[in-house]
Amino acid sequence: MxxxxxxxxxxxxxxxxxxxxxxxxxxxxxxxxxxxxxxxxxxxxxxxxxxxxxxMETTGKADTFTFRDDLARFMHALAEAIGELCAVEVLIYGPGKGMIKIIGSPVDVDFGRYLSAICLRAIEEQAEKATREFALMRLNVRRRHVESILQGMAHRLSERIRELAWARRSAMSNAVVVAKEDIITKTIEDLGIKVKLIPFRERGVDPEAYKQGIESANRVSLNNAVNARNQEFHDILKDDDEDKEDGDEGLLLGQG
Structure with missing residues:
Protein backbone atom coordinates (compact mmCIF):
# COMPACT_ATOMS: atom_id res chain seq x y z
CA MET A 1 0.00 0.00 0.00
CA MET A 56 7.72 29.56 0.97
CA GLU A 57 10.42 31.32 2.95
CA THR A 58 8.88 34.36 4.59
CA THR A 59 12.10 35.96 5.87
CA GLY A 60 13.57 38.39 3.39
CA LYS A 61 17.22 39.03 2.62
CA ALA A 62 19.14 42.09 1.43
CA ASP A 63 22.49 41.61 -0.27
CA THR A 64 24.88 44.37 -1.38
CA PHE A 65 27.81 44.23 -3.76
CA THR A 66 30.01 46.80 -5.49
CA PHE A 67 30.79 47.66 -9.09
CA ARG A 68 32.61 50.31 -11.13
CA ASP A 69 30.74 53.55 -10.50
CA ASP A 70 31.22 54.77 -14.09
CA LEU A 71 28.99 51.89 -15.19
CA ALA A 72 26.07 52.93 -12.96
CA ARG A 73 24.02 54.26 -15.89
CA PHE A 74 24.09 50.89 -17.61
CA MET A 75 23.33 48.88 -14.47
CA HIS A 76 20.36 51.17 -13.87
CA ALA A 77 19.05 50.11 -17.27
CA LEU A 78 19.18 46.44 -16.17
CA ALA A 79 17.85 46.81 -12.62
CA GLU A 80 14.13 46.55 -13.32
CA ALA A 81 14.49 43.67 -15.80
CA ILE A 82 16.60 41.62 -13.37
CA GLY A 83 14.05 42.34 -10.65
CA GLU A 84 11.24 41.00 -12.85
CA LEU A 85 13.05 37.78 -13.70
CA CYS A 86 14.39 37.00 -10.23
CA ALA A 87 11.34 38.26 -8.27
CA VAL A 88 13.50 40.73 -6.31
CA GLU A 89 13.91 44.48 -5.90
CA VAL A 90 17.18 45.74 -7.40
CA LEU A 91 18.30 49.10 -6.03
CA ILE A 92 21.27 51.15 -7.18
CA TYR A 93 23.04 53.47 -4.73
CA GLY A 94 23.53 57.13 -5.54
CA PRO A 95 26.34 58.50 -7.72
CA GLY A 96 29.83 57.97 -6.37
CA LYS A 97 29.12 54.75 -4.47
CA GLY A 98 28.85 52.10 -7.17
CA MET A 99 26.76 49.65 -5.16
CA ILE A 100 23.75 47.45 -5.82
CA LYS A 101 21.35 46.17 -3.17
CA ILE A 102 19.11 43.20 -4.00
CA ILE A 103 16.09 42.46 -1.79
CA GLY A 104 13.74 39.47 -1.70
CA SER A 105 13.57 35.88 -0.48
CA PRO A 106 17.03 34.34 0.16
CA VAL A 107 16.94 32.03 -2.88
CA ASP A 108 15.69 34.78 -5.19
CA VAL A 109 18.31 37.24 -3.91
CA ASP A 110 21.12 34.75 -4.58
CA PHE A 111 19.82 34.27 -8.12
CA GLY A 112 19.47 38.04 -8.61
CA ARG A 113 23.03 38.66 -7.48
CA TYR A 114 24.32 35.88 -9.73
CA LEU A 115 22.55 37.24 -12.82
CA SER A 116 23.58 40.82 -11.99
CA ALA A 117 27.20 39.72 -11.75
CA ILE A 118 26.98 37.89 -15.10
CA CYS A 119 25.67 41.04 -16.81
CA LEU A 120 28.07 43.33 -14.98
CA ARG A 121 31.09 41.26 -15.93
CA ALA A 122 30.01 41.27 -19.61
CA ILE A 123 29.55 45.07 -19.55
CA GLU A 124 32.90 45.61 -17.82
CA GLU A 125 34.71 43.47 -20.39
CA GLN A 126 33.02 45.32 -23.26
CA ALA A 127 33.86 48.71 -21.71
CA GLU A 128 37.55 47.80 -21.50
CA LYS A 129 37.55 46.43 -25.05
CA ALA A 130 35.80 49.50 -26.49
CA THR A 131 38.11 51.89 -24.63
CA ARG A 132 41.13 50.19 -26.20
CA GLU A 133 39.50 50.10 -29.63
CA PHE A 134 38.79 53.86 -29.68
CA ALA A 135 41.93 54.93 -27.76
CA LEU A 136 43.22 57.18 -30.56
CA MET A 137 39.99 59.17 -30.93
CA ARG A 138 39.41 62.57 -29.33
CA LEU A 139 38.15 62.25 -25.75
CA ASN A 140 34.58 63.39 -26.44
CA VAL A 141 34.28 61.21 -29.55
CA ARG A 142 35.74 58.19 -27.73
CA ARG A 143 33.34 58.65 -24.82
CA ARG A 144 30.33 58.85 -27.17
CA HIS A 145 31.36 55.65 -28.96
CA VAL A 146 32.00 53.71 -25.75
CA GLU A 147 28.79 54.88 -24.10
CA SER A 148 26.78 54.07 -27.25
CA ILE A 149 28.11 50.51 -27.27
CA LEU A 150 27.36 50.01 -23.58
CA GLN A 151 23.93 51.61 -23.90
CA GLY A 152 23.01 49.27 -26.76
CA MET A 153 24.35 46.34 -24.76
CA ALA A 154 22.43 47.25 -21.59
CA HIS A 155 19.15 47.79 -23.46
CA ARG A 156 19.44 44.52 -25.37
CA LEU A 157 20.32 42.59 -22.21
CA SER A 158 17.23 44.10 -20.58
CA GLU A 159 15.07 42.91 -23.47
CA ARG A 160 16.48 39.39 -23.28
CA ILE A 161 16.01 39.23 -19.50
CA ARG A 162 12.40 40.42 -19.83
CA GLU A 163 11.71 37.65 -22.35
CA LEU A 164 12.87 35.13 -19.74
CA ALA A 165 10.90 36.96 -17.03
CA TRP A 166 7.69 36.75 -19.03
CA ALA A 167 8.09 32.98 -19.36
CA ARG A 168 8.79 32.57 -15.66
CA ARG A 169 5.99 34.85 -14.45
CA SER A 170 3.43 33.25 -16.76
CA ALA A 171 4.25 29.87 -15.18
CA MET A 172 4.04 31.22 -11.62
CA SER A 173 0.68 31.47 -9.83
CA ASN A 174 -0.56 34.92 -8.89
CA ALA A 175 -0.56 33.86 -5.23
CA VAL A 176 3.16 33.09 -5.37
CA VAL A 177 3.90 36.41 -7.11
CA VAL A 178 1.98 38.36 -4.46
CA ALA A 179 3.70 36.46 -1.64
CA LYS A 180 7.12 37.31 -3.04
CA GLU A 181 6.17 40.96 -3.40
CA ASP A 182 5.00 41.01 0.23
CA ILE A 183 8.40 39.65 1.35
CA ILE A 184 10.18 42.41 -0.58
CA THR A 185 7.93 45.15 0.84
CA LYS A 186 8.32 43.92 4.42
CA THR A 187 12.12 43.61 4.12
CA ILE A 188 12.42 47.16 2.74
CA GLU A 189 10.29 48.45 5.61
CA ASP A 190 12.23 46.48 8.24
CA LEU A 191 15.54 47.85 6.93
CA GLY A 192 14.21 51.41 6.83
CA ILE A 193 15.20 51.86 3.20
CA LYS A 194 13.92 54.97 1.46
CA VAL A 195 13.79 54.53 -2.31
CA LYS A 196 13.89 57.43 -4.76
CA LEU A 197 13.29 57.07 -8.48
CA ILE A 198 15.85 59.06 -10.44
CA PRO A 199 15.30 58.92 -14.22
CA PHE A 200 18.39 59.13 -16.40
CA ARG A 201 18.27 61.37 -19.46
CA GLU A 202 19.12 59.43 -22.61
CA ARG A 203 22.26 60.70 -24.29
CA GLY A 204 22.75 60.85 -28.02
CA VAL A 205 24.16 57.62 -29.42
CA ASP A 206 26.26 56.62 -32.36
CA PRO A 207 24.05 54.19 -34.37
CA GLU A 208 26.85 51.87 -35.44
CA ALA A 209 28.35 51.71 -31.95
CA TYR A 210 24.89 51.10 -30.46
CA LYS A 211 24.39 48.21 -32.90
CA GLN A 212 27.77 46.82 -31.86
CA GLY A 213 26.55 46.85 -28.25
CA ILE A 214 23.41 44.92 -29.21
CA GLU A 215 25.50 42.28 -30.93
CA SER A 216 27.69 41.96 -27.83
CA ALA A 217 24.61 41.55 -25.63
CA ASN A 218 23.32 38.74 -27.84
CA ARG A 219 26.49 36.77 -27.12
CA VAL A 220 26.04 36.82 -23.33
CA SER A 221 24.88 33.38 -22.11
CA LEU A 222 21.85 34.40 -20.06
CA ASN A 223 20.06 31.08 -20.46
CA ASN A 224 23.02 29.21 -18.99
CA ALA A 225 23.05 31.63 -16.08
CA VAL A 226 19.34 31.02 -15.45
CA ASN A 227 19.70 27.25 -15.58
CA ALA A 228 22.67 27.39 -13.19
CA ARG A 229 20.84 29.21 -10.42
CA ASN A 230 20.23 26.05 -8.41
CA GLN A 231 23.85 24.97 -8.74
CA GLU A 232 26.89 26.42 -6.99
CA PHE A 233 27.22 30.12 -7.69
CA HIS A 234 30.23 31.44 -9.59
CA ASP A 235 33.14 32.86 -7.58
CA ILE A 236 32.36 36.35 -8.90
CA LEU A 237 29.84 36.48 -6.07
CA LYS A 238 32.44 36.36 -3.31
CA ASP A 239 32.03 39.19 -0.83
CA ASP A 240 34.70 41.82 -0.36
CA ASP A 241 35.19 44.26 2.49
CA GLU A 242 33.26 46.99 0.70
CA ASP A 243 30.19 44.75 0.55
CA LYS A 244 29.89 45.08 4.31
CA GLU A 245 29.33 48.84 4.15
CA ASP A 246 26.05 49.79 5.74
CA GLY A 247 23.70 52.75 5.61
CA ASP A 248 20.88 53.20 3.14
CA GLU A 249 20.44 56.96 2.98
CA GLY A 250 20.07 58.23 -0.56
CA LEU A 251 19.45 54.82 -2.10
CA LEU A 252 18.42 55.32 -5.70
CA LEU A 253 16.58 53.31 -8.30
CA GLY A 254 17.25 54.46 -11.84
CA GLN A 255 15.95 53.73 -15.26
CA GLY A 256 18.06 53.53 -18.39
Whole structure:
Protein backbone atom coordinates (compact mmCIF):
# COMPACT_ATOMS: atom_id res chain seq x y z
CA MET A 1 0.00 0.00 0.00
CA UNK A 2 1.43 3.37 -1.03
CA UNK A 3 2.37 5.74 1.75
CA UNK A 4 -0.11 8.61 2.08
CA UNK A 5 1.52 11.96 1.37
CA UNK A 6 1.34 14.71 3.95
CA UNK A 7 -0.09 18.10 2.99
CA UNK A 8 3.43 19.58 2.94
CA UNK A 9 4.71 16.74 0.73
CA UNK A 10 1.88 17.30 -1.75
CA UNK A 11 2.49 21.06 -1.86
CA UNK A 12 6.23 20.51 -2.36
CA UNK A 13 5.49 18.07 -5.17
CA UNK A 14 3.11 20.49 -6.90
CA UNK A 15 5.63 23.32 -6.62
CA UNK A 16 8.31 21.05 -8.09
CA UNK A 17 6.07 20.35 -11.09
CA UNK A 18 5.30 24.07 -11.53
CA UNK A 19 9.03 24.82 -11.48
CA UNK A 20 9.57 22.56 -14.51
CA UNK A 21 9.29 25.27 -17.14
CA UNK A 22 10.95 25.84 -20.50
CA UNK A 23 12.70 28.88 -19.02
CA UNK A 24 14.24 26.58 -16.40
CA UNK A 25 15.58 24.10 -18.91
CA UNK A 26 12.68 21.68 -19.46
CA UNK A 27 11.43 20.86 -22.94
CA UNK A 28 7.98 22.12 -23.97
CA UNK A 29 6.61 18.58 -23.72
CA UNK A 30 8.09 18.09 -20.22
CA UNK A 31 6.71 21.45 -19.07
CA UNK A 32 3.21 20.62 -20.34
CA UNK A 33 3.23 17.21 -18.65
CA UNK A 34 4.46 18.75 -15.39
CA UNK A 35 1.68 21.37 -15.49
CA UNK A 36 -0.93 18.61 -15.99
CA UNK A 37 0.47 16.64 -13.05
CA UNK A 38 0.34 19.77 -10.87
CA UNK A 39 -3.28 20.44 -11.88
CA UNK A 40 -4.24 16.82 -11.13
CA UNK A 41 -2.72 16.97 -7.65
CA UNK A 42 -4.42 20.30 -6.94
CA UNK A 43 -7.77 18.73 -7.80
CA UNK A 44 -7.09 15.42 -5.99
CA UNK A 45 -6.13 17.09 -2.71
CA UNK A 46 -8.59 20.00 -3.00
CA UNK A 47 -5.83 22.64 -2.92
CA UNK A 48 -5.64 26.13 -4.41
CA UNK A 49 -2.67 28.17 -5.58
CA UNK A 50 -2.88 30.12 -2.30
CA UNK A 51 -2.00 26.90 -0.47
CA UNK A 52 1.24 26.65 -2.44
CA UNK A 53 2.73 29.65 -0.61
CA UNK A 54 2.64 27.85 2.74
CA UNK A 55 6.12 26.38 2.34
CA MET A 56 7.72 29.56 0.97
CA GLU A 57 10.42 31.32 2.95
CA THR A 58 8.88 34.36 4.59
CA THR A 59 12.10 35.96 5.87
CA GLY A 60 13.57 38.39 3.39
CA LYS A 61 17.22 39.03 2.62
CA ALA A 62 19.14 42.09 1.43
CA ASP A 63 22.49 41.61 -0.27
CA THR A 64 24.88 44.37 -1.38
CA PHE A 65 27.81 44.23 -3.76
CA THR A 66 30.01 46.80 -5.49
CA PHE A 67 30.79 47.66 -9.09
CA ARG A 68 32.61 50.31 -11.13
CA ASP A 69 30.74 53.55 -10.50
CA ASP A 70 31.22 54.77 -14.09
CA LEU A 71 28.99 51.89 -15.19
CA ALA A 72 26.07 52.93 -12.96
CA ARG A 73 24.02 54.26 -15.89
CA PHE A 74 24.09 50.89 -17.61
CA MET A 75 23.33 48.88 -14.47
CA HIS A 76 20.36 51.17 -13.87
CA ALA A 77 19.05 50.11 -17.27
CA LEU A 78 19.18 46.44 -16.17
CA ALA A 79 17.85 46.81 -12.62
CA GLU A 80 14.13 46.55 -13.32
CA ALA A 81 14.49 43.67 -15.80
CA ILE A 82 16.60 41.62 -13.37
CA GLY A 83 14.05 42.34 -10.65
CA GLU A 84 11.24 41.00 -12.85
CA LEU A 85 13.05 37.78 -13.70
CA CYS A 86 14.39 37.00 -10.23
CA ALA A 87 11.34 38.26 -8.27
CA VAL A 88 13.50 40.73 -6.31
CA GLU A 89 13.91 44.48 -5.90
CA VAL A 90 17.18 45.74 -7.40
CA LEU A 91 18.30 49.10 -6.03
CA ILE A 92 21.27 51.15 -7.18
CA TYR A 93 23.04 53.47 -4.73
CA GLY A 94 23.53 57.13 -5.54
CA PRO A 95 26.34 58.50 -7.72
CA GLY A 96 29.83 57.97 -6.37
CA LYS A 97 29.12 54.75 -4.47
CA GLY A 98 28.85 52.10 -7.17
CA MET A 99 26.76 49.65 -5.16
CA ILE A 100 23.75 47.45 -5.82
CA LYS A 101 21.35 46.17 -3.17
CA ILE A 102 19.11 43.20 -4.00
CA ILE A 103 16.09 42.46 -1.79
CA GLY A 104 13.74 39.47 -1.70
CA SER A 105 13.57 35.88 -0.48
CA PRO A 106 17.03 34.34 0.16
CA VAL A 107 16.94 32.03 -2.88
CA ASP A 108 15.69 34.78 -5.19
CA VAL A 109 18.31 37.24 -3.91
CA ASP A 110 21.12 34.75 -4.58
CA PHE A 111 19.82 34.27 -8.12
CA GLY A 112 19.47 38.04 -8.61
CA ARG A 113 23.03 38.66 -7.48
CA TYR A 114 24.32 35.88 -9.73
CA LEU A 115 22.55 37.24 -12.82
CA SER A 116 23.58 40.82 -11.99
CA ALA A 117 27.20 39.72 -11.75
CA ILE A 118 26.98 37.89 -15.10
CA CYS A 119 25.67 41.04 -16.81
CA LEU A 120 28.07 43.33 -14.98
CA ARG A 121 31.09 41.26 -15.93
CA ALA A 122 30.01 41.27 -19.61
CA ILE A 123 29.55 45.07 -19.55
CA GLU A 124 32.90 45.61 -17.82
CA GLU A 125 34.71 43.47 -20.39
CA GLN A 126 33.02 45.32 -23.26
CA ALA A 127 33.86 48.71 -21.71
CA GLU A 128 37.55 47.80 -21.50
CA LYS A 129 37.55 46.43 -25.05
CA ALA A 130 35.80 49.50 -26.49
CA THR A 131 38.11 51.89 -24.63
CA ARG A 132 41.13 50.19 -26.20
CA GLU A 133 39.50 50.10 -29.63
CA PHE A 134 38.79 53.86 -29.68
CA ALA A 135 41.93 54.93 -27.76
CA LEU A 136 43.22 57.18 -30.56
CA MET A 137 39.99 59.17 -30.93
CA ARG A 138 39.41 62.57 -29.33
CA LEU A 139 38.15 62.25 -25.75
CA ASN A 140 34.58 63.39 -26.44
CA VAL A 141 34.28 61.21 -29.55
CA ARG A 142 35.74 58.19 -27.73
CA ARG A 143 33.34 58.65 -24.82
CA ARG A 144 30.33 58.85 -27.17
CA HIS A 145 31.36 55.65 -28.96
CA VAL A 146 32.00 53.71 -25.75
CA GLU A 147 28.79 54.88 -24.10
CA SER A 148 26.78 54.07 -27.25
CA ILE A 149 28.11 50.51 -27.27
CA LEU A 150 27.36 50.01 -23.58
CA GLN A 151 23.93 51.61 -23.90
CA GLY A 152 23.01 49.27 -26.76
CA MET A 153 24.35 46.34 -24.76
CA ALA A 154 22.43 47.25 -21.59
CA HIS A 155 19.15 47.79 -23.46
CA ARG A 156 19.44 44.52 -25.37
CA LEU A 157 20.32 42.59 -22.21
CA SER A 158 17.23 44.10 -20.58
CA GLU A 159 15.07 42.91 -23.47
CA ARG A 160 16.48 39.39 -23.28
CA ILE A 161 16.01 39.23 -19.50
CA ARG A 162 12.40 40.42 -19.83
CA GLU A 163 11.71 37.65 -22.35
CA LEU A 164 12.87 35.13 -19.74
CA ALA A 165 10.90 36.96 -17.03
CA TRP A 166 7.69 36.75 -19.03
CA ALA A 167 8.09 32.98 -19.36
CA ARG A 168 8.79 32.57 -15.66
CA ARG A 169 5.99 34.85 -14.45
CA SER A 170 3.43 33.25 -16.76
CA ALA A 171 4.25 29.87 -15.18
CA MET A 172 4.04 31.22 -11.62
CA SER A 173 0.68 31.47 -9.83
CA ASN A 174 -0.56 34.92 -8.89
CA ALA A 175 -0.56 33.86 -5.23
CA VAL A 176 3.16 33.09 -5.37
CA VAL A 177 3.90 36.41 -7.11
CA VAL A 178 1.98 38.36 -4.46
CA ALA A 179 3.70 36.46 -1.64
CA LYS A 180 7.12 37.31 -3.04
CA GLU A 181 6.17 40.96 -3.40
CA ASP A 182 5.00 41.01 0.23
CA ILE A 183 8.40 39.65 1.35
CA ILE A 184 10.18 42.41 -0.58
CA THR A 185 7.93 45.15 0.84
CA LYS A 186 8.32 43.92 4.42
CA THR A 187 12.12 43.61 4.12
CA ILE A 188 12.42 47.16 2.74
CA GLU A 189 10.29 48.45 5.61
CA ASP A 190 12.23 46.48 8.24
CA LEU A 191 15.54 47.85 6.93
CA GLY A 192 14.21 51.41 6.83
CA ILE A 193 15.20 51.86 3.20
CA LYS A 194 13.92 54.97 1.46
CA VAL A 195 13.79 54.53 -2.31
CA LYS A 196 13.89 57.43 -4.76
CA LEU A 197 13.29 57.07 -8.48
CA ILE A 198 15.85 59.06 -10.44
CA PRO A 199 15.30 58.92 -14.22
CA PHE A 200 18.39 59.13 -16.40
CA ARG A 201 18.27 61.37 -19.46
CA GLU A 202 19.12 59.43 -22.61
CA ARG A 203 22.26 60.70 -24.29
CA GLY A 204 22.75 60.85 -28.02
CA VAL A 205 24.16 57.62 -29.42
CA ASP A 206 26.26 56.62 -32.36
CA PRO A 207 24.05 54.19 -34.37
CA GLU A 208 26.85 51.87 -35.44
CA ALA A 209 28.35 51.71 -31.95
CA TYR A 210 24.89 51.10 -30.46
CA LYS A 211 24.39 48.21 -32.90
CA GLN A 212 27.77 46.82 -31.86
CA GLY A 213 26.55 46.85 -28.25
CA ILE A 214 23.41 44.92 -29.21
CA GLU A 215 25.50 42.28 -30.93
CA SER A 216 27.69 41.96 -27.83
CA ALA A 217 24.61 41.55 -25.63
CA ASN A 218 23.32 38.74 -27.84
CA ARG A 219 26.49 36.77 -27.12
CA VAL A 220 26.04 36.82 -23.33
CA SER A 221 24.88 33.38 -22.11
CA LEU A 222 21.85 34.40 -20.06
CA ASN A 223 20.06 31.08 -20.46
CA ASN A 224 23.02 29.21 -18.99
CA ALA A 225 23.05 31.63 -16.08
CA VAL A 226 19.34 31.02 -15.45
CA ASN A 227 19.70 27.25 -15.58
CA ALA A 228 22.67 27.39 -13.19
CA ARG A 229 20.84 29.21 -10.42
CA ASN A 230 20.23 26.05 -8.41
CA GLN A 231 23.85 24.97 -8.74
CA GLU A 232 26.89 26.42 -6.99
CA PHE A 233 27.22 30.12 -7.69
CA HIS A 234 30.23 31.44 -9.59
CA ASP A 235 33.14 32.86 -7.58
CA ILE A 236 32.36 36.35 -8.90
CA LEU A 237 29.84 36.48 -6.07
CA LYS A 238 32.44 36.36 -3.31
CA ASP A 239 32.03 39.19 -0.83
CA ASP A 240 34.70 41.82 -0.36
CA ASP A 241 35.19 44.26 2.49
CA GLU A 242 33.26 46.99 0.70
CA ASP A 243 30.19 44.75 0.55
CA LYS A 244 29.89 45.08 4.31
CA GLU A 245 29.33 48.84 4.15
CA ASP A 246 26.05 49.79 5.74
CA GLY A 247 23.70 52.75 5.61
CA ASP A 248 20.88 53.20 3.14
CA GLU A 249 20.44 56.96 2.98
CA GLY A 250 20.07 58.23 -0.56
CA LEU A 251 19.45 54.82 -2.10
CA LEU A 252 18.42 55.32 -5.70
CA LEU A 253 16.58 53.31 -8.30
CA GLY A 254 17.25 54.46 -11.84
CA GLN A 255 15.95 53.73 -15.26
CA GLY A 256 18.06 53.53 -18.39
Missing amino acids: AKKLSRKDVIDKINAFLNMTVERGASENEALKAAKHAAALLAEYDLTFADLTET
